[in-house]
Amino acid sequence: MLPWLTAHAPFPPLSAALKEPNGLLAVGGDLSAERLLEAYRRGIFPWYSPGEPILWWSPDPRMVLFPEEFRISRSLGKILRRGDYEVRLDSAFMQVIEACADTPRPGQHGTWIVPEMQAAYRKLHELGYAHSVEVWASGELIGGLYGIALGRMFYGESMFSWRTNASKIAAAHMARFLQQQGFGLVDCQMRTAHLASLGAREIPRQEFIARLTTLTAAGPAPQPWPRDGASQPWSSAT
Incomplete structure (x- = not known):
């Protein structure tokens, strides 16, 4: 029991x-x-x-993404280099979490991001632990993701896309930002084909726990992420 x-x-x-x-x-x-x-x-x-x-x-096993292993397809690379969008961090956290809750997903009825969960993560955002990565076009939020940062460990929670590839844009910029900030791992929780296509893979839970124990013990105190921290242009060398 x-x-x-x-x-x-x-x-x-x-x-x-x-x-x-x-x-x-x-x-x-x-x-x-x-x-x-x-x-x-x-x-x-x-x-x-x-x-x-x-x-x-x-x-067990646990689906994870090593930021440096994020996989950029040829088509996504073209979109990133075209750059006809803006990426912001922590500028519309509640809009992102509400959009994640409202976006229908294949094979799912309703959402696990219930109002109580939204309130709980709002509190974590206020405390500097929960963060959002947002994709904007012409002043409109079109995609994004949110998660929790503890030390040098990031726990991805959910993502949404209101335009084709918007969530992939958010994920690519997230991976680059986390790598630049010295983050060692992104928790993706459980395997999906979509996550695997982005470079995520499964590792044994024992290895996952060992890595997060080290990563959560290092890094800065919880704080808001800089709004423009992931906004630099994408190049072929990125």
Whole structure:
């Protein structure tokens, strides 16, 4: 039986996670900033649907992206070099998370980014932990992503695209920015064909935990990202 987390109960050891479905570890608890940050530092994340209790997961293997391994196809490279868009960081965090919640996804009904989750990540954004990467065209938000930064570790949460390739543009600029800032790894949680096409791959959970333990212990204090931190033009040498 899965453990039910009371207000101050610690997470169970990751070895207790169910292999199927996808590393389900515990139920209950809350979405306080303290609980969420503890979860991320231990390689655990919340994911649940409306009407369900909070579900906590730690899959094995873990889908990750090493920033330097981001894969740019020929067509995406042309789009990036054309540069008919603007990339901003942390200028419209709540617009991004709301767009991620509202964007339909194949095979999914509704969203796991429920209002309680949006409020929790808004708090993390205010504390300097949660960040957004946004793609704009003619003053209109057309795509983006958001996630959590702890030390030199970034935990990708969700992305959206309202125009073709907008989320890929956001991901490419995110990977370049994270590499420039010395980030070592992006947590992508679970495998999808889309993530794999961008260069993400699976590693054993034990390796993932070892890497995040080192990466979260280093790096700057939580703070807003500079709005223009990922806006430099893309070149063939990038």
